[in-house]
Amino acid sequence: xxSNLEPELSAIAAHLRRAQRVLFITGAxxxxxxxxxxxxxINGLYDGQATEEGLDIEDMxxxxxxxxxxxxxxxxxxxxxxxxxxxxxNDAHRALSMxxxxxxxxxxxxxxxxxxxxxxxxxxxIEIHGNxxxxxxxxxxxxxxxxxxxxxxxxxVCHHCGALMRPEVVLFGERLDERNLERLYSEIAEGFDLVxxxxxxxxxxxxxxxxxxxxxxxxxxxEINPQETQISPYVRYRLPLRAAEAMxxxxxxxxxxxxxxx
Numbered sequence: 114x115x116s117n118l119e120p121e122l123s124a125i126a127a128h129l130r131r132a133q134r135v136l137f138i139t140g141a142x143x144x145x146x147x148x149x150x151x152x153x154x155i156n157g158l159y160d161g162q163a164t165e166e167g168l169d170i171e172d173m174x175x176x177x178x179x180x181x182x183x184x185x186x187x188x189x190x191x192x193x194x195x196x197x198x199x200x201x202x203n204d205a206h207r208a209l210s211m212x213x214x215x216x217x218x219x220x221x222x223x224x225x226x227x228x229x230x231x232x233x234x235x236x237x238x239i240e241i242h243g244n245x246x247x248x249x250x251x252x253x254x255x256x257x258x259x260x261x262x263x264x265x266x267x268x269x270v271c272h273h274c275g276a277l278m279r280p281e282v283v284l285f286g287e288r289l290d291e292r293n294l295e296r297l298y299s300e301i302a303e304g305f306d307l308v309x310x311x312x313x314x315x316x317x318x319x320x321x322x323x324x325x326x327x328x329x330x331x332x333x334x335x336e337i338n339p340q341e342t343q344i345s346p347y348v349r350y351r352l353p354l355r356a357a358e359a360m361x362x363x364x365x366x367x368x369x370x371x372x373x374x375x
Contacts, residue, residue: 114354115362121350126366128333129212132306135219136327137209138320139356142312142338144227146203146357149196164189175285183277187268190280193226194245194262202233205311208360210234215369220300224313224320226282239293241319243282252276294319301326311337312356315344324348 179186210233213219221238226245248257250271269278308327315321327334334348337359352359
């Protein structure tokens with residue numbers, strides 16, 4: 114497969130060597146090589162299946178359900194966290210961190226709540242949907258970062274005041290953090306020389322918009338995804354590969370890191 118994509122890989126690597134500002138947009142697919150499933154919500158568990166209660170997972174993981182039945186929302190959040198527990202960053206996460214460390218200005222905009230970009234060393238990071246391991250008290254506002262929810266009574270309560278805690282993630286039906294959106298649009302206003310979409314189905318407007326901006330501005334765009342998406346016909350380069358394989362190949366050709374394997 115890589116030999117068939119050599120022209121695209123070489124061209125993208127050349128852009129990557131020259132770029133001064135790069136945007137990486139990532140979805141659940143970038144964590145697939147870390148053993149995390151991908152589904153139509155948050156880091157993948159329930160594709161096409163109803164929950165035990167007979168409701169869609171989107172209903173269980175909604176802000177409304179958290180208000181009415183926090184025990185049910187936390188039940189499924191804990192299942193997702195357990196699936197993420199012990200997962201380590203893969204070569205795709207490490208590649209993005211290495212590009213940042215090389216001195217190229219790179220920004221990672223991720224939909225994922227698994228924290229693997231941060232674990233890999235990425236510092237310039239917008240976790241647009243939050244991070245499942247960061248908790249906030251609904252009463253006193255106290256915050257806590259946890260390694261795992263395994264073995265912890267659910268719903269979790271604040272160590273300071275005993276009130277219910279919620280995850281610092283955007284649940285279904287909730288608004289995005291305005292500070293994250295403002296930062297994203299400020300970065301886009303500064304401009305990028307290269308924009309990647311990696312492992313995302315590109316369904317949310319704020320995920321599609323930066324790619325659309327780049328296409329309109331004539332900025333090279335790259336999609337890395339084994340499956341076609343709505344942006345596939347419009348990007349300049351498309352690599353139908355898993356994220357880790359694609360990023361290993363690109364860094365090997367760009368002299369930014371990785372001796373290519375396989």
